[in-house]
Amino acid sequence: TRIGVGHAHAKVILLGEHAVVYGAPAIGLPLPGLAVRATARHTEPGDSSTRIRFTTTGSEYALPANSGLAALVALFEEPGAGIAVRVLSDIPLGRGLGSSAACARATVGALDRLLDRPVVEPEVYSLVQTAERVAHGNPSGIDAATTGSPRPLMFSDGTSEALSVGMRGVFVVADSGNSGATRTAVDLVAERFRRNPILRTRFVQRIHALAHAARPVLTAGRADELGPILNENHSLLSELGLSTPKLDLLVRVAVDAGCVGAKLTGGGLGGCVLALAADPEHARRAAARLRTAGATTTWTVSAESFR
Ligand code: MEV
Numbered sequence: 001t002r003i004g005v006g007h008a009h010a011k012v013i014l015l016g017e018h019a020v021v022y023g024a025p026a027i028g029l030p031l032p033g034l035a036v037r038a039t040a041r042h043t044e045p046g047d048s049s050t051r052i053r054f055t056t057t058g059s060e061y062a063l064p065a066n067s068g069l070a071a072l073v074a075l076f077e078e079p080g081a082g083i084a085v086r087v088l089s090d091i092p093l094g095r096g097l098g099s100s101a102a103c104a105r106a107t108v109g110a111l112d113r114l115l116d117r118p119v120v121e122p123e124v125y126s127l128v129q130t131a132e133r134v135a136h137g138n139p140s141g142i143d144a145a146t147t148g149s150p151r152p153l154m155f156s157d158g159t160s161e162a163l164s165v166g167m168r169g170v171f172v173v174a175d176s177g178n179s180g181a182t183r184t185a186v187d188l189v190a191e192r193f194r195r196n197p198i199l200r201t202r203f204v205q206r207i208h209a210l211a212h213a214a215r216p217v218l219t220a221g222r223a224d225e226l227g228p229i230l231n232e233n234h235s236l237l238s239e240l241g242l243s244t245p246k247l248d249l250l251v252r253v254a255v256d257a258g259c260v261g262a263k264l265t266g267g268g269l270g271g272c273v274l275a276l277a278a279d280p281e282h283a284r285r286a287a288a289r290l291r292t293a294g295a296t297t298t299w300t301v302s303a304e305s306f307r
Contacts, residue, residue, distance in 0.1 A: 003041045006109020006119075010034035010091045011098035011146035012173055012265045012274050015214050015233050016155075018189050018240065019207035020140040022200060025156035026207075027163070027214060028146030029171065031301060034097060036089040038106035040114040043082035050074070050082050054103070056089040068131030072104055075130070076111045085110065092297070094179030096266015101143035104131035124148065136183050138190075152306055154215060163215065165306040169223030170283035172254065172275045173265070176246045177296035180270025185242055188269075192240060199240075206236060223278045223303070227261030230276060234263035242268030246294065251275075253293040257286040 009032045016026025043049065052069055053062060073085055085107055091099040108127045112119045128144035142155045151162040193200035210229050217225045234251055237243060243251075247264045254262035254275035259282065262275035273290075277283035280302070287298040 001041050002114060003039050004110040004112065004114030006038045006040075006106040006111070006113065008036045008102040008105035008109070008147045010102055011143060012096070012171070012272065013142065014152065014218075014265075014274065015229065015263075016207050016211050017096075017142075017266055017268075018186070018237065018242070019204050020142050020155060021138060021186060021189070022193075022204050023157055024204045024207040025154055025211040026140070026142050027211060027218070028142050028149075028153045028155055029301070029306070030146055030149055030152070031097065031173065031299060032150070032305075033299060033301065034090045036087065036091060036102045036106040038085060038087045038103070038110040040083055040085045040107070040110035042114070043084050048080050048082045050077055050084075052085045052087070054087045054089070056099070057092055068100055068134035069103060069107060071134045072107060072127060072131040073111070075127070076115065083111070083114070092175060094181065094271070095175055096180060096182065096268070096271035097173075098143040098147045100135045101128055101132055101139075102147040104128045105144065105147050107131075121148075136186065138186060150306075152218065154211070163218055165218055165303050166220040167218050167223055167226070167303050168279070169226070169260070169303045170277045170280055171301050171303065172259065172277055172283050172286050172290070173299045173301075174250050174254070174273045174275070174287070174290040174295035175297045176244070176250060176270060176272065177294070178244065178246060178270035180267050182267035185267035185269045189240055189242070203236060203240065207233070218303075223276055224260045226276055227259070230261030230263045230274070231255075237264055237268055244268075244270060247271075247273055249293060250290055250295055253289050254286050257289040258282045259286050
């Protein structure tokens with residue numbers, strides 16, 4: 001039997017989450033160490049049922065029919081032929097690490113190869129977005145794009161540009177251990193902006209400025225120049241009500257441990273913190289302190305690895 005295999009990885013947002021939903025640019029970083037692998041095959045003749053098995057960090061279950069992944073696989077079904085999909089993911093769920101988009105992207109790759117179709121980028125992106133709309137309501141697309149990119153992306157209005165990275169430094173991602181529902185967070189922001197449109201204009205303008213300041217630092221600057229930009233982004237997200245005492249604590253611990261800056265990353269209301277250390281020694285120290293302070297897991301990725 002023919003088997004199609006597809007891959008994708010986790011992501012974190014360096015800057016611009018939520019604002020990106022309103023047209024501001026955001027920068028996404030790939031986390032290649034947290035991977036998803038999907039396989040797809042046709043079921044036995046006479047068995048036209050479609051099955052999706054999903055395993056993440058050890059627990060396996062069949063997905064509910066209303067999941068984004070189920071909606072995605074349905075697009076590939078042919079009359080009388082069932083498809084069996086297995087998705088194996090290292091990415092913890094609901095932590096703002098792009099789990100849903102990465103699983104969808106790996107699944108699209110597996111199905112495309114099973115059906116012997118060329119895997120072409122704009123089409124893969126829009127299929128991943130189909131699944132993301134079921135999962136999140138109004139996704140900007142930054143997760144759909146970054147989970148398939150080996151390089152950091154400057155993303156805005158559905159368009160992404162790969163950035164070259166000349167800056168040195170080590171990104172530290174710390175899991176608060178609490179899941180934050182992206183959809184709830186996006187709805188919360190929408191409600192605040194509906195009541196106060198000026199807040200929206202100010203937030204989006206500020207993120208525009210921060211993204212354009214961050215870009216040259218990432219391509220040719222020093223980590224300590226990025227620190228204040230990350231800190232300000234955290235304050236802006238916090239003012240929107242997206243932080244939690246635990247996320248604020250982890251941000252403080254990272255900075256006290258010598259990181260140049262830190263922020264919540266992704267939707268907020270739980271999930272992860274992203275910190276930037278100037279060198280591997282500071283990154284190790286910060287990761288250890290973050291775990292002592294209650295982070296359930298930490299991951300590091302060096303800026304050099306994006307070259
Ligand atoms: C989620 O990773 C980032 C958000 O900006 C939502 C989105 O862009 O769709 C919170």
